[in-house]
Amino acid sequence: MNKKKINIFGVTGSIGKSTLQVLREEKIKDKYQPFVFSANENVDQLLKDCLEFKPRHAVIANESKYNILKKGLSGTDIQPSSGKKALLELASERVNWSMSAIIGFAGVEVALRCAEFSDVLALANKEALVCAGELLLSKINYHKNKLIPVDSEHSAIYQCLQGENRKGLKEIILTASGGPFRNWTMNDIKKATLKDALEHPNWDMGDKITIDSASMFNKSLELIEAMHLFNVSFHEIEVVIHPQSIIHSMVNFKDGTTIAQLAVPDMKGPIGYALNYPERDTIGLENINFTEVGQLEFFEPDYEKFHSLKIVEKVGRNLNLGVIFNAAKEVAVEKFISGEINFLDMALIVEKAINEKSLLDLTKSGKRTFLSLVEIDLAARDFSRNINF
Numbered sequence: 001m002n003k004k005k006i007n008i009f010g011v012t013g014s015i016g017k018s019t020l021q022v023l024r025e026e027k028i029k030d031k032y033q034p035f036v037f038s039a040n041e042n043v044d045q046l047l048k049d050c051l052e053f054k055p056r057h058a059v060i061a062n063e064s065k066y067n068i069l070k071k072g073l074s075g076t077d078i079q080p081s082s083g084k085k086a087l088l089e090l091a092s093e094r095v096n097w098s099m100s101a102i103i104g105f106a107g108v109e110v111a112l113r114c115a116e117f118s119d120v121l122a123l124a125n126k127e128a129l130v131c132a133g134e135l136l137l138s139k140i141n142y143h144k145n146k147l148i149p150v151d152s153e154h155s156a157i158y159q160c161l162q163g164e165n166r167k168g169l170k171e172i173i174l175t176a177s178g179g180p181f182r183n184w185t186m187n188d189i190k191k192a193t194l195k196d197a198l199e200h201p202n203w204d205m206g207d208k209i210t211i212d213s214a215s216m217f218n219k220s221l222e223l224i225e226a227m228h229l230f231n232v233s234f235h236e237i238e239v240v241i242h243p244q245s246i247i248h249s250m251v252n253f254k255d256g257t258t259i260a261q262l263a264v265p266d267m268k269g270p271i272g273y274a275l276n277y278p279e280r281d282t283i284g285l286e287n288i289n290f291t292e293v294g295q296l297e298f299f300e301p302d303y304e305k306f307h308s309l310k311i312v313e314k315v316g317r318n319l320n321l322g323v324i325f326n327a328a329k330e331v332a333v334e335k336f337i338s339g340e341i342n343f344l345d346m347a348l349i350v351e352k353a354i355n356e357k358s359l360l361d362l363t364k365s366g367k368r369t370f371l372s373l374v375e376i377d378l379a380a381r382d383f384s385r386n387i388n389f
């Protein structure tokens with residue numbers, strides 16, 4: 001049997017690690033030949049992963065780590081390389097499947113290459129859709145490749161829509177756990193520490209996305225992600241708080257039927273789905289024991305406490321603002337992590353950025369290319385860094 005050639009961009013991160021766990025599964029491991037593994041800084045972990053899985057290429061984005069990578073791979077057939085150029089060149093080699101899991105805007109260009117050169121783009125990097133949705137989808141369509149979402153909610157919706165006639169779709173229900181601050185007062189959230197924000201009740205994820213979940217910025221990005229993926233308007237998506245994170249999202253149909261996707265909250269689920277598609281196979285997860293779960297709850301989100309859900313509506317009306325929203329959000333999260341601002345200030349930074357005329361003007365000029373997105377991203381970061389409280 002010919003093994004499928006696969007890439008994992010961002011192999012050392014939370015999604016990368018879960019992808020490797022799926023690949024270690026007995027029924028899966030012999031079906032794939034890893035081609036490229038990439039990381040940014042964490043050369044020790046990259047080496048460990050490479051020595052275990054033996055991809056053809058290992059890329060470390062930070063060039064100063066190249067010698068460590070080269071030394072660690074000497075005597076193996078794995079080719080080391082470093083830097084963004086090498087990363088993009090390797091992402092431009094034809095493969096069967098790519099996991100795009102580099103976090104933030106930094107992952108967008110690689111995702112765009114995968115859209116062109118991978119038969120299947122397993123997309124975790126939601127920022128690629130938020131910032132460059134139109135560009136990404138046009139590449140997927142032009143090159144007749146397939147995009148399978150890995151974000152658990154979007155994987156759920158994708159699964160709910162399999163075999164359905166899209167004319168029957170009424171709306172999408174995007175579930176959210178509510179994060180660690182669901183029952184906190186505004187006053188307490190204002191004083192929340194980094195440690196508080198990193199304590200997600202259900203999901204074990206990378207630090208930045210965990211902070212995004214606590215502020216619901218993650219859900220805001222997901223609303224835009226869903227608009228692009230499923231070609232629906234902002235008002236055709238409802239956010240519902242579901243603290244158990246068992247239902248990963250649902251679709252309402254015109255005939256009054258709702259289809260939901262349920263599974264334990266573990267990213268191996270959506271990753272395994274994207275890897276095995278269109279089949280399903282063992283990926284090391286058990287089915288839900290419903291009598292143990294007992295109860296599933298649903299609540300409306302609190303738009304005052306989670307201001308990001310309100311702000312994002314403006315992006316929902318004009319998707320060109322996605323890149324500003326994301327850049328300002330990334331700067332705001334960095335400022336919160338460094339202790340420069342309090343938790344609620346993050347939303348204020350993003351709100352100011354998406355209302356800033358000079359930034360909005362940039363989104364109106366010319367044809368949308370990746371370079372024009374970089375220009376807007378940089379300007380939005382600059383503007384957001386200079387906001388003082």
Ligand code: NDP
Binds near residue numbers: 012013041043150
């Ligand atoms: P992590 O921060 O855990 O990992 C990010 C990965 O990207 C690491 O391998 C990191 O390398 C690499 N990386 C970071 N910056 C760069 C850069 N400038 N150039 C090249 N590589 C870089 O993130 P997550 O795994 O949590 O998230 C990855 C993506 O998946 C995000 O877009 C997130 O929104 C999305 N996602 C994540 C979920 C989760 O459960 N974690 C769920 C759904 C979506 P290094 O380790 O060397 O720093």
